[in-house]
Amino acid sequence: MKNQFYAEVIEAIKKEKSDDFTKLKTKLSKKYGMSKIPSNIEIFLNSSEEDLKNLKLVTKPTRTLSGVATISVMTKPAGCPHGKCTFCPGGPDSIFGNVPQSYTGKEPATMRAIRNNFDAYLQVFSRLEQYAVLGQAFDKVELIIQGGTFPSMDAKYQNKFIADAYKAMNDFSAEFFVDEEIDLPKFKEFFELPGDFKNEERTRNVKEKILKLKGKNKIELLQEQKRNETAKIKCVGLTVETKPDWAFLEHGNQMLELGCTRVELGIQSVYEAPLKLTNRGHSIADTIKSIQILKDLGLKINAHYMLGLPGVDRDKEVEGLKQLFSDPNFKPDMLKIYPLLVMKGTPLYLQWKRGQYKPITTAEAAEIISEAKRFFPKWVRVMRVNRDIPTYVTSAGIDKTNLRQYVKELQEKKNIVCNCIRCREVGRNKTFENVEITIDEFEASNGKEFFIEAEDVKNNVLLGFCRLRFPSQQLRKEITDNTAMIRELHVYASSVAVGNLPKEKQVQHRGYGKKLMMKAEEIAKEHGKDKMLVISGIGAKEYYKKLGYDYDGVYMGKKL
Ligand code: SF4
Numbered sequence: 001m002k003n004q005f006y007a008e009v010i011e012a013i014k015k016e017k018s019d020d021f022t023k024l025k026t027k028l029s030k031k032y033g034m035s036k037i038p039s040n041i042e043i044f045l046n047s048s049e050e051d052l053k054n055l056k057l058v059t060k061p062t063r064t065l066s067g068v069a070t071i072s073v074m075t076k077p078a079g080c081p082h083g084k085c086t087f088c089p090g091g092p093d094s095i096f097g098n099v100p101q102s103y104t105g106k107e108p109a110t111m112r113a114i115r116n117n118f119d120a121y122l123q124v125f126s127r128l129e130q131y132a133v134l135g136q137a138f139d140k141v142e143l144i145i146q147g148g149t150f151p152s153m154d155a156k157y158q159n160k161f162i163a164d165a166y167k168a169m170n171d172f173s174a175e176f177f178v179d180e181e182i183d184l185p186k187f188k189e190f191f192e193l194p195g196d197f198k199n200e201e202r203t204r205n206v207k208e209k210i211l212k213l214k215g216k217n218k219i220e221l222l223q224e225q226k227r228n229e230t231a232k233i234k235c236v237g238l239t240v241e242t243k244p245d246w247a248f249l250e251h252g253n254q255m256l257e258l259g260c261t262r263v264e265l266g267i268q269s270v271y272e273a274p275l276k277l278t279n280r281g282h283s284i285a286d287t288i289k290s291i292q293i294l295k296d297l298g299l300k301i302n303a304h305y306m307l308g309l310p311g312v313d314r315d316k317e318v319e320g321l322k323q324l325f326s327d328p329n330f331k332p333d334m335l336k337i338y339p340l341l342v343m344k345g346t347p348l349y350l351q352w353k354r355g356q357y358k359p360i361t362t363a364e365a366a367e368i369i370s371e372a373k374r375f376f377p378k379w380v381r382v383m384r385v386n387r388d389i390p391t392y393v394t395s396a397g398i399d400k401t402n403l404r405q406y407v408k409e410l411q412e413k414k415n416i417v418c419n420c421i422r423c424r425e426v427g428r429n430k431t432f433e434n435v436e437i438t439i440d441e442f443e444a445s446n447g448k449e450f451f452i453e454a455e456d457v458k459n460n461v462l463l464g465f466c467r468l469r470f471p472s473q474q475l476r477k478e479i480t481d482n483t484a485m486i487r488e489l490h491v492y493a494s495s496v497a498v499g500n501l502p503k504e505k506q507v508q509h510r511g512y513g514k515k516l517m518m519k520a521e522e523i524a525k526e527h528g529k530d531k532m533l534v535i536s537g538i539g540a541k542e543y544y545k546k547l548g549y550d551y552d553g554v555y556m557g558k559k560l
Pocket residue numbers: 080083084085088089101102147148149243266280
């Protein structure tokens with residue numbers, strides 16, 4: 001059926017049979033029972049060499065709302081230095097096999113990592129291939145390093161892993177892009193497409209070709225970072241996963257050298273008792289110290305926070321989440337909520353079996369999260385409310401993967417409006433009229449934060465934002481007494497495919513990025529600052545150069 005679909009659709013294009021190509025694709029997808037409507041690139045990839053030269057088909061990739069393609073890569077299985085948290089699945093030789101700590105081997109990113117022998121180059125390359133086939137834009141990449149406590153791994157390994165990832169983006173750009181366009185015939189030939197992804201011979205062949213590219217020249221971190229600044233596929237953000245006691249100054253500095261812009265920090269609670277009871281290996285004091293250091297280095301913090309931990313009464317959960325954003329010692333920029341799941345092979349599983357631990361239910365988690373949404377500030381983005389683990393590998397705890405949906409229903413019932421970034425982003429069927437630049441000023445980790453937004457206040461729609469900080473301490477030579485720091489600048493790409501917005505309402509190229517930066521500089525000057533530093537993804541440095549910034553150590557800087 002699949003082949004018939006492609007044959008008919010290609011024939012129709014050749015004969016220019018249809019004005020509305022999307023309609024035709026939809027109709028034929030239904031007719032041939034396709035599981036989804038194929039992208040134009042998929043159609044190209046299923047054409048013969050002859051057809052390929054003549055097909056007139058727009059292959060402009062679609063962009064997601066954030067404008068950035070995410071690539072998660074996993075490090076090799078390794079234990080955490082403190083031992084193991086009582087709920088943590090996975091790890092070397094675990095009940096789930098030899099998988100990274102905290103993962104089960106069943107998550108999409110872990111499965112891809114296993115298929116690619118935990119090689120960062122192979123993982124990135126295969127994800128880029130996927131994006132290309134799906135017709136999604138991947139010229140701006142946010143790279144996420146997962147697999148446990150990355151800064152605790154051997155420094156040489158960290159360095160090589162990240163260099164490999166940059167090189168994969170650089171080589172893919174050099175190999176398959178001609179000017180701004182992907183060279184489809186070359187791409188098709190290299191990846192032996194259309195091909196069966198389960199065909200072992202094809203997989204082996206493609207892997208060999210990728211490894212040959214990887215081995216072509218020596219891989220040096222600095223050199224690959226430099227190459228990436230002007231590559232077609234740019235790494236605009238790099239995220240590293242760690243825990244508070246592995247997120248102090250030396251770790252923060254090492255992360256900055258790698259090009260890190262955001263830290264996923266497993267703080268898990270604002271209470272001391274559950275940290276001890278679950279053998280987290282860090283205290284609340286460590287959490288507070290690490291948050292301050294990371295912010296003062298200019299890094300963004302995406303906190304992981306657990307619900308249902310032993311030692312926390314259910315009626316203290318909402319209060320805990322409230323404290324996370326009212327207590328200046330915490331105030332993370334982003335939040336991933338993980339209701340605790342009980343998994344085989346963990347001490348928590350035995351406690352649950354013995355009746356010593358009562359897991360949190362889906363209804364309880366939904367109730368807590370919906371109530372907490374009353375208190376989420378405008379400057380936090382709630383990234384997730386559940387882990388990406390299939391329920392068949394868990395023994396107790398949340399039994400639905402679509403917890404966000406349950407939370408939403410409860411919110412609607414109780415008339416709770418969430419003000420977090422995610423809930424206000426333009427594009428989620430939101431339109432805007434009058435855009436203003438607004439400022440929220442607050443204390444955080446002994447420093448001063450300014451959350452500057454481009455927003456339509458009346459319609460509560462967010463188009464972009466900037467996080468400006470006056471650090472509480474000068475932790476590196478680049479940071480002087482009078483330095484202000486921009487920890488994040490984000491302007492949403494509004495894609496018609498995502499937001500259904502008319503062209504004139506698209507956010508891109510409206511200069512909001514520049515306006516937000518100018519506002520940040522203005523505020524800094526008003527407060528007597530004479531220098532601005534920006535933490536920039538390696539591939540975003542060119543953008544800041546256009547705004548008058550230049551290299552300043554690991555940052556981009558400008559005299560004010
Ligand atoms: S810190 Fe994270 S990865 Fe390490 S043992 Fe605890 S849960 Fe697992």
